[in-house]
Amino acid sequence: MSTAVYLDHAATTPMVPAAVEAMTAELVAVGNPSSLHASGRRARRIVEEGRERIAAALRCRPGDVVLTSGGTEADNLAVKGIAWARRAADPARRLVLTSAVEHHAVLDPVLWLESAGHAEAGLLPVDADGRLDLDALDAVLAARAAEVAVLSVMWANNETGAVQPLAEVVARAAAHGIPVHADAVQALGALPLDVGASGVDALTVSAHKVGGPVGIGALVVRREIDVVPIVHGGGQERDIRSGTLDAPAVAGFAAAVELAVDRQDAHRRRLEALRARLVDGLRVRVPDVVVNGPDDPALRLPGVVHASFPGCEGDSLLMLLDARGIECSTGSACSAGVPQASHVLLAMGRSEDDARSSLRFSLGHPSTEADVEAVLEAIGPCVERARAARV
Template sequence: MSTTQPVYFDHAATTPMSASALAAMTQELSRTGNPSSLHGAGRRAHRVVEESRERLAAAVGAHSSEVIFTSGGTESDNLAIKGLYWARTAGAPGRRRILCSTIEHHAVLDTVEWLAAHEGAEITWIDVDPTGRIRLDQFAAEVARDPSSIALATLMWANNEVGTVQPVAEAVALAAAHGIPVHSDAVQAFTAVPVSFRDSGLATLAISGHKIGGPVGIGALLVRRDIVLTAVQHGGGHERALRSGTLNTAAAAAFAAAAEDGAATLGQEAERLAVLRDRLIAGVRAAVPDALLSGVEDPSHAGLRLPGNAHFTFPGCEGDSLLFVLDMLGVQSSTGSACTAGVPRPSHVLLAMGHDEEAARGAQRFTIGHTTTAADVETLVAALPEAHARAKQAGMAARKSRIQTAGTGLSV
């Protein structure tokens, strides 16, 4: 086990708070006042929230009135998809189809499937190619087939597992020709690649604080001013009556600070991360020659892949085993796959991209961020051969166990 400070390669899950975000949050935590109160402390808190809203709007290319503060990406996705669906079906009950890519985050997938199970929605799944990019021809065909039956479409800006950036502008243009609203989960993309809500043509867009150097527990849903949403929760009528609940002044200030920093340094930081990512990819391939990169190759840094994402599958290797061995060696990474009730399952993203279950079980996601250095990458590459060898032994044992269990007719 490593006795040195561990290196962190899971920025896609949560990235450390930036200095400016931490300072803003600390300052506001030392003060008091409910931003809905009318006395001096309340008015001061309200002013901080509204200034934070304006700063966040500027960073994401929106008008401040389009920013609805939420608790994070999951709530934002729920409000957007349920709110759009209910508003659209209220005016036209036959409008029940939802176009949804097969690689969405579970915050989107589970919401869409809940609407199908409880509200009569009909899901039209849009496939992806082997790089994880949606098939625009299929999307176009589904839009054209019966546009009047479509309540909404949802397409993430960039995939959280394999890092592939999606053709959001093209999809929005296809849908807009028929007046179909499109939602995008941009949680991974915001401050990593250029994101402008104003230019996108999207109806709604979700972002989150803790992915960009802000605190956990705050996010935002961008809602175009001409879009009607049905509220998911009710109470005091906060946030244009779309999201009732006392606003978190300290978190809003910190989120705005992180967004402002991220937008201001996006170009240079994206290039720095892309260079480190390419070095990491080359190092992994040299250390483990049979490792396979998932997603789009982007050696020219054209923005086809998130600059901080390097996702691999390791044939014959259990991803969870590799994660735990790397952790013991002082390297913190992620499998990037879903885990339900404590039972590891292959990634739905990799399965949608055409991987079989065995290959998908060998996934490992390395994501870098604002604290990552070249020395961190070297530490990972140096630890990988030993970690891979030990994890591959565990993988052989696990496969033997699955084969034996399958022979008994039991399930695992």
């Protein structure tokens, strides 16, 4: 068992016992959910019961839940699939809008659509806290609403934790009949999610961010929305996403989502307290530290601390902390190892140096006060060494 202090829960978090139990109970069972015999019907029942449980937790219709291999596939399916369907119905709808701070699972498909000649990418700016500039959105819609195929805006940012003004985005898009997709991978379990009440047309969630297994997620997409599949085959999942369904993973996914939603209020309060202790301690030990993102707790995730340490290289600081048993991140795990500044901080108006000097500490369900104290004990000496290394 590792004794490391793990503060990278926004990348992935340990499976909760309920999910482990639900998944392992099904691993020894045989049966393809698409088969018609008894074993297949049993596997299908596990899948459909899991789908119903996920839908109940997210407050949507079970038929709206399209199971995928995870958040990246769901984001790609939403962006590409809806954009292609809309353009097929109306060739004028070539513009795909998203924010400049999206996860690469959204940004890269949008930019790929443009590079392949399938669409025009429109990246909307954000303010200094990383929240969408609604005036900029208004300007685009006033000039080009009839050209917009789909608008994708994340519920909460994976690096800074900034919560986007999704209700305002949905209201503006609805006035023009534009479908809205939201990547809610980081929001699930941290913020109240009510898909029906939110007004979004499509929403992405992932199991391993809330204590479920890696390799499964879902795109919740209203049945009234046309989606062109990006994977063809057996016609599973409303013929939107073909592929043999992983019944054990669905069982674990459903158990994790139910628990995360049930515990969301208590989880948020506990993480807010730990976060406050961490931020206060960082400011004492590194007085010039800059905490990125909104200060208002209502406008950010409860367990994310994204901080810039002037005079440091984030990668060097990360490795110095790692050597002391503190595990954190320089940003999105999907971009780890890529020698470039955070696109999120650059979009927020930060300099290249600021963007490269940043770390993300993300708290999760196993996080404790002792974890926070370990970071605070290590951060001062590690910052000093990181700064000395740049001289």
